[in-house]
Amino acid sequence: xxxxxxxxxxxxxxxxxxxxxxxxxxxxxxxxxxxxxxxxxxxxxxxxxxxxxxxxxxxxxxxxxxxxxxxxxxxxxxxxxxxxxxxxxxxxxxxxxxxxxxxxxxxxxxxxxxxxxxxxxxxxxxxxxxxxxxxxxxxxxxxxxxxxxxxxxxxxxxxxxxxxxxxxxxxxxxxxxxxxxxxxxxxxxxxxxxxxxxxxxxxxxxxxxxxxxxxxxxxxxxxxxxxxxxxxxxxxxxxxxxxxxxxxxxxxxxxxxxxxxxxxxxxxxxxxxxxxxxxxxxxxxxxxxxxxxxxxxxxxxxxxxxxxxxxxxxxxxxxxxxxxxxxxxxxxxxxxxxxxxxxxxxxxxxxxxxxxxxxxxxxxxxxxxxxxxxxxxxxxxxxxxxxxxxxxxxxxxxxxxxxxxxxxxxxxxxxxxxxxxxxxxxxxxxxxxxxxxxxxxxxxxxxxxxxxxxxxxxxxxxxxxxxxxxxxxxxxxxxxxxxxxxxxxxxxxxxxxxxxxxxxxxxxxxxxx
Amino acid sequence: xxxxxxxxxxxxxxxxxxxxxxxxxxxxxxxxxxxxxxxxxxxxxxxxxxxxxxxxxxxxxxxxxxxxxxxxxxxxxxxxxxxxxxxxxxxxxxxxxxxxxxxxxx
Numbered sequence: 001x002x003x004x005x006x007x008x009x010x011x012x013x014x015x016x017x018x019x020x021x022x023x024x025x026x027x028x029x030x031x032x033x034x035x036x037x038x039x040x041x042x043x044x045x046x047x048x049x050x051x052x053x054x055x056x057x058x059x060x061x062x063x064x065x066x067x068x069x070x071x072x073x074x075x076x077x078x079x080x081x082x083x084x085x086x087x088x089x090x091x092x093x094x095x096x097x098x099x100x101x102x103x104x105x106x107x108x109x110x111x112x113x114x115x116x117x118x119x120x121x122x123x124x125x126x127x128x129x130x131x132x133x134x135x136x137x138x139x140x141x142x143x144x145x146x147x148x149x150x151x152x153x154x155x156x157x158x159x160x161x162x163x164x165x166x167x168x169x170x171x172x173x174x175x176x177x178x179x180x181x182x183x184x185x186x187x188x189x190x191x192x193x194x195x196x197x198x199x200x201x202x203x204x205x206x207x208x209x210x211x212x213x214x215x216x217x218x219x220x221x222x223x224x225x226x227x228x229x230x231x232x233x234x235x236x237x238x239x240x241x242x243x244x245x246x247x248x249x250x251x252x253x254x255x256x257x258x259x260x261x262x263x264x265x266x267x268x269x270x271x272x273x274x275x276x277x278x279x280x281x282x283x284x285x286x287x288x289x290x291x292x293x294x295x296x297x298x299x300x301x302x303x304x305x306x307x308x309x310x311x312x313x314x315x316x317x318x319x320x321x322x323x324x325x326x327x328x329x330x331x332x333x334x335x336x337x338x339x340x341x342x343x344x345x346x347x348x349x350x351x352x353x354x355x356x357x358x359x360x361x362x363x364x365x366x367x368x369x370x371x372x373x374x375x376x377x378x379x380x381x382x383x384x385x386x387x388x389x390x391x392x393x394x395x396x397x398x399x400x401x402x403x404x405x406x407x408x409x410x411x412x413x414x415x416x417x418x419x420x421x422x423x424x425x426x427x428x429x430x431x432x433x434x435x436x437x438x439x440x441x442x443x444x445x446x447x448x449x450x451x452x453x454x455x456x457x458x459x460x461x462x463x464x465x466x467x468x469x470x471x472x473x474x475x476x477x478x479x480x481x482x483x484x485x486x487x488x489x490x491x492x493x494x495x496x497x498x499x500x501x502x503x504x505x506x507x508x509x510x511x512x513x
Numbered sequence: 514x515x516x517x518x519x520x521x522x523x524x525x526x527x528x529x530x531x532x533x534x535x536x537x538x539x540x541x542x543x544x545x546x547x548x549x550x551x552x553x554x555x556x557x558x559x560x561x562x563x564x565x566x567x568x569x570x571x572x573x574x575x576x577x578x579x580x581x582x583x584x585x586x587x588x589x590x591x592x593x594x595x596x597x598x599x600x601x602x603x604x605x606x607x608x609x610x611x612x613x614x615x616x617x618x619x
Contacts, residue, residue, distance in 0.1 A: 071580055078559070078584050081591055085552050088598055089545050205575035212576050222578050223570045224563035231564030238560055242553075265602055272595045276588055499525035505538060506609050 005146070005323035012184075012327045016165065016334065019176045023169035030367035033170035034101040034346050035256040040175060042263045046270020049254050051178030053080075053245075053271070054185055054278055055131075055336040056138035056306075057398040060329055062279075063312075064305025065395070066286020067298055070211070070221030072228055073286055077279035079241030084275065086246045088268045094417045094504035096255045096264035102343070103252045103409065104351045107416050110500045112493040113424045114356045119431040121356075123408045124249040124347035126435060127401050129382060131250070132340045134397035136386035138306065139333040141394075145307060146326045151390050158330075159383035162337040166345065166375045171257060174338040181328075181335035182274060188328040192309070193281045195316040196288035207287055214291040221290070236471035237399065243474060244402030247409030250336075250343040261507040288312050304395060341378050349374035396447050399468050400438070407473035408434030411481045417504050422481065424491040429484030434477030441469035528616050537608045544601055548594055555590060559583055 031037050040048065058080065065073030099106035104120035136155050143154035165173045200207045208222060215221045228234035245251060255264045289298060289308035292315050301307040310329060314322035349370035354362050362370070411430045415422040442448065444463035450456035466472075528534055562569050562583070569580040 071584075074584060075560075078556075078587050082552065082556050082587060085549075085591055085594055088595060089549050093602075205577055208576040208578075208581070222576060222580070224560075224580055228560075228564075231560065234560045234564060235557065238557065242556060262602075262606060265599065269595050269599055272591060276591060280585075280588060496525060498529045501538070502525050502529050502534065505534075505541070506612060 002319050002323065004320050005326065008323050008327040009330065012331050013161065015180060016161070016173075016177050016331070019180070020165050020169040020173040023173035023176065027168075027170040027172055028368070029364050030101070030350075030371065032172065033368050033371050034253075034342070034350065036171040036175055038257060038259050040257045040263075040267075042258065042266035043270050044175065044179060045254060045258050045263070045267035047182045047274065048175045048178040048257070049251065049267060049271035050274040050278070051180075051182035051185070051335045052250055052254055052339040053275060054182070054332065055398070056135055056142070056329065056333050057395060058278070058282075059185060059189075059332050060138060060142070060306040060309055061304070061395050061398070062282045063285035063289060063309040064298065064302070064307070066282060067289035067293070067308040068295055068305045069226040070215065070217055070286075070290075071224050072226045074283065075224075075228070075234070075238065076241065077282050079238050080245065081272070081276050081279050083242050083245035084268060084272045086243060087251075088265070088272070091246050091252075091413060091417075092255055092264045092268050093261040093507070095252060095413070096258065096261045097504050097507040098417075098500065099252075099256055101253070101256055101350050102346045103247075103249050103413070104347065104355075106252075107412060107427060108355070109503070110416050110495050110497070111424045111427055111491070112495070113428075113491055115428050116424060116431075117351050117355050119428050120409075120412075121347040121351040123404065123431055123435055124351075125344055125378075126439075127247075127249055127404050127409075128340050128344035128347070128378070129385065130397050130404065131248075131401040132337055132344070132378075132382040133385055133389055133392065134394045134401070135333050135337050135340070136382060137389050137392055137397070138394045139330070139337075140386065140390065141302065141306065142310075142326070142329055142333070145301065146310070152387055155383060155386045158333060158337065159379060159386070161334050162341050163376060163379040165334070165338045166341045166379070167372055170371070171342060174335075174342050175254075175257060177331075177338055178335040181331040184328045184331050186274065186278060188313070188325050189278060189281045189285065191321065192288065192313055192316060192325065193284035195321075196284040196292075196312075199288070199292065199316070210291060211287055214287075215295055230466075232471060233466050233468070236466050237468045239474055240399055240403040240406050240468050240470035243406035243410050243470075245405075247405030247413060248402070249347065249405075249409075250339040253339075253343045253346065285309050285312065288316070292316065304393065306394065337382075341375050341382075344378035344382075345371055345375035348378065393447070396467070400442055400447075403442070403468055403470045403473060404435060404438045406470055407438045407477040408432075410474070411477040415481050415485075416500070419485075420497045420501075421485055422497075423485050423488060424494060425488035426481045426483075426485030430477050430481035433480035434473060437476040438469055438473040441466075441473060445469065523617060528612075531612070531616055533608065533612045533615065537605065537612065540608075541605060548597070552590060552594060555587060559587065 098109040104117045139158040140151045140154040289312040293311045298308045313325035441464045446462040449458045449460045449462045573579045
């Protein structure tokens, strides 16, 4: 490890700890802990959304996927950006108007039944664990490769950092770590992209010409179909990508950190510009790595291509840039896992403990303590899981999280806002059917049972042919909502749709306090 | 003003029946529905075209194929629709303020 990498890494860690120290002093109430007191401005929350969203899968994963598979890697960029139209047009404002701390709050604004909150919390915890596992496994591999530290120690370092941020600084620290990370990530990506363009003499079109002969795929590199040969499989992945974002608990939670629906809306707009620019630049990361690092070298370092971006930085800008990009990747992972710990903790402490067990009768102090204990538990459990999951495929874990979010959460969120007849039974049915359809189909998919030895947990022919089950599990979630609603009647403790609709549209909550 | 007082005062069954609210919701839905259908169509047309036809494999500019042009257009679409939404939402904000003034804060 060179002197310059130590300086850069210590810098990132020092800066984020300073933020946490500052944030800890202003975190006293439950609202501070979960939502930074709703005090973020539009651009701050927009940057934080970008920092929360652009995970290791986006930075390391997409760069690697484009460098190895050409256009097929870029599908992720297109899908994950378009997802924000779903968030902006259908969900962001009503969510902000109805919810308090968590996604379950928003559904609970209409359906009071405890099983609703329980199901929503179960979904949140499941999604958070899969997503977190992906980030921690990725972080472990990254640090191991860069510094030669053992995998287990790498996971512990990242796990320790995320726990400190959330435990002491709550949402304020998490948000600012995410904002700083977004700035670092954009800076790193812009520098690499500039250097790649420089190598191509700023000839964007010429770059495509060069790519035609730069990889083992030849011309196919520039077309769809290197990986996704089966159309149904491709469409299934894209369904998960474009709908999943709207059901990711750690992203939805970000909308409670602003004061009203107007600010929630403007934060999506900032996020869309930053995230969109980043995803455009993934082309330079991917093409540059394919051309200047080469597929053989990338695969030799990591079979999934996860090290493509740092390796490219090393070739273009030497040790200094490689260390900087590695530190950016480290900060990227830290910011995302902190957001995940917080949303997992909110589901346990606020939804399960506060609302279900204590029925909302908890003092401010009890709430904050419960939140801290829950954050610690979520962190410890995910670190333990990650220690045993070194060999798991990161991209698969993330796409599974998106699939569960799209199948189990999105139907209920949309129907709660837009369907008058929707009821408690429909919501519970949708959340559970969506969750278990996705989980069961993945358990019998080629990710788990594969004829190629070593490719998955078991050797054999998969019962379900698709890697990503969204094309079945998302319609299953919607159907369960509709059927569950139609065969049952309204529960007694439901709030009238009139009230929910009015609050969702008008945002009357702001006038109440 | 306290939450309790407001909760007692507001008759939601009445407020959602008011002409102003009905018209707001109607205009909101009439605005968003076509855009939502449009962006889903544009998005899912991409895999359909790349999987079932070779139309997008034709070179557009140099070796940049139509696959890339189509994908870049989706980026542009996202940014344009975001701006359109922002502008329209400002109009709705005014209506919301009027509804609150007229029917809630009396």
